[in-house]
Every structure is written in structure tokens, then in C-alpha cells.
Amino acid sequence: MKRTIRLTAAALAVSLSLVGCSMSDDDKPSSNSGDDSSNSDSGKAAGPVEDLSIGFVAVNLNSPSINGIKDQFVKAAEEKGWKVEVFDGQGDQAATNNAASDFISRGVDVIVNNSSPNAQMTGVMKEADAADIPFVSIYGGFVEGVDAEIGTNEFINSTLMTAEMANRLEGKGRVVKLNWTVLQALRDRDAGFKAVMSENPDIEVVREIEVKVPGQVEDSYDQLTNLLQSDKNIDAIWLGWDELAPSAVRAIEEAGLEDKVFAVGFDGNSFAWDLIREGSPYKMEPANPFPLMGDKAIETIETIVGGGTLPSKVVYMKPCLINEQTVPAEGEEPDWENCAFFPGEV
Helix, strand or coil, X not given: CCCCCEECCCCCCCCCECCCCCCCCCCCCCCCCCCCCECCCCCEXXXXXXXXXXXXXXXXXXXXXXHHHHHHHHHHHHHCCCEEEEEECCCCHHHHHHHHHHHHHCCCCEEEXXXXXXXXXXXXXXXXXXXXXXXXXXXXXXCCCCCEEEECCHHHHHHHHHHHHHHHCXXXXXXXXXXXXXXXXXHHHHHHHHHHHHCCCCEEEEEEEECCCCCHHHHHHHHHHHHHHHCCCCCEEEECCHHHHHHHHHHHHHCCCCCCCEEECCECCHHHHHHHHCCCCEEEEEECCHXXXXXXXXXXXXXXXXXXXXXXXXXXXXXEEECCCCCCCCCCCCCCCCCCCCHHHC
């Protein structure tokens, strides 16, 4: 590392909860579940560290989920006395990579990638490795060169949500999919959707819409409005992430289809829970523990920098199912430790 890390005299045992392995680049599903149950190999504990400098890059902080991860990470890091410099790529992956390279040349202690596709940052990882700087990722998808990846298993999330959509349709109907298959998490969700649809031949995928980013809210509204004006025989809409939920609900309601069409999505933002709570056409999603991911990343960095070892480089965390029965009260969070994930647990 570029400078000496001071370890405090007191030892702190750090254990990581993890499951399985990440999906490969060809979108083959993981065989393990997406909870954060403890692995039998808890790794080697490390001591807490002080005075770290973090170069934190994100491809697009305009996303509420990505911005929420950043906020929690920065808060937790600053509570430890660490310094965090944040770069927002505003949708520009090349600019994000350049910023990470600049952080490395300036000698930060750790690089943290927030949701940028790690497959597009392998050059940065090589630079970090040559400089002995750990590369930690949140929601970037595991690839060779990542020292730790924190997230949820989005293939499992998607197969559950898509299967539940198919169940509500009783195995037949016409659906529309909207997604942006640039981020690894969204590609994993896409793979889950296609896997479930391949087993439901009586459900027709009318259109697969690749949403424009930036401008995703307006583009999804425009595309759905045009589609529903020309084809009202749609039964369900699958959304790659819940930032699209308000525009989807608006398009459905303006088409007069609120009693016919329902929508499902992913992530866990409060505005989406408002829609569920209000009884809108947006019905359910798996909520990812974004408030906890920042803390888990801090814990993981402390293990790596403090000289400990991880049982696995992939740390999967448990989501919560949010539907009409489980949506938290306004202003509240789910019980992340004890929430239901499968509909049958509700």
C-alpha cells in the first residue's frame, strides 16, 4: 500500500456473512441462495484500521439506490475517521475509470466502486493491484481482480419476482419488459427473467424495451405510453429497477388500465413502497438492504486492510419481499434481519 496503515492495539473480530459465488460473464445462474447466512469458514479476523483514504467512484449517482449506498458508506467511513473522496460518473463509464485511475496515482488506500460494471474496470483493477491498493466493489458484479464484491444475488431475486408475476397471471398473458442491461445487477435480473419466461410458453413477451440512461424516467414513460395507446391487451409490466415504477404507474393509469395491468420491479426505494401502499398497479419487489451495504463494505475493507482474510470474495446480503402485506409504514424500514423473502413466508 502507498502508506502505512496504523492498527490499534485492541483486536476486533470481524466475521462476514456470505453465500455462494457470483454469476459468470455468460449470465449462468449461481447455484446458491441469496441470503447472508454465515459461512462455515469465517475467515481470518483482523484489527480495526485508522486514517484510511478512500477513492469512491460511482457510474451514476442520479440513481436513488446507488446514491443511497454512497450516503451510507460515507457516513460509516467518516464515523471511523476515514477520508472519502467521491466521484460521480454521471453515466460515463470512461470518466468513472479515469477518476479511479487518478485516485490510484494519488495514492489512496482503497478504491471502492459503487455499481459500475466491474467487467468494464479490469484495467483499473490491474493498476490497483500493481500499487497494492485493494479494489472493493458494491453491486458491480464479481470478476477476476475484485478483492471483494458486496451485493445481493440478482438472478435469484429476478427468478423469484418473475415467477411470482407468472403465478399471478396463472401462466398465461402478455407482458412487457423494461431494463437497462449495462449494470451487472440488471443483466443478472434480465437473465432471471428469461429463464422463467422460457418455462412459461403461454406468456408472451410483447416487447423488451432497453431504456435510455440518463433520462430513464422520461424515456420509460414515453415508451410505455406509446405502447399502451396502441396495444391495450397487456397484462403485466416487468421493470428492471423501481426508479421506473412511478412512470410506469402513470402510463398505466393514463391508459385506463389500472384494473387490468400490474407491474413488478426491484431495489427497494421508498417512493416505490408508497405506490404499493397506495394500492397502485405497482404490486411488489424485493427490497435490497442498501442501508446495510455501506456498513458491510466498511467491515469488509477493515478485514482486508487489517490483514484478515475473507471466506469468499463475494458477499451476498438478504433482501426483503415488499408487497401489499409486507410494505413498511411510511417513513419506516423493513425488519432487515427477520423479514420474509418468499411469498409463502408472509
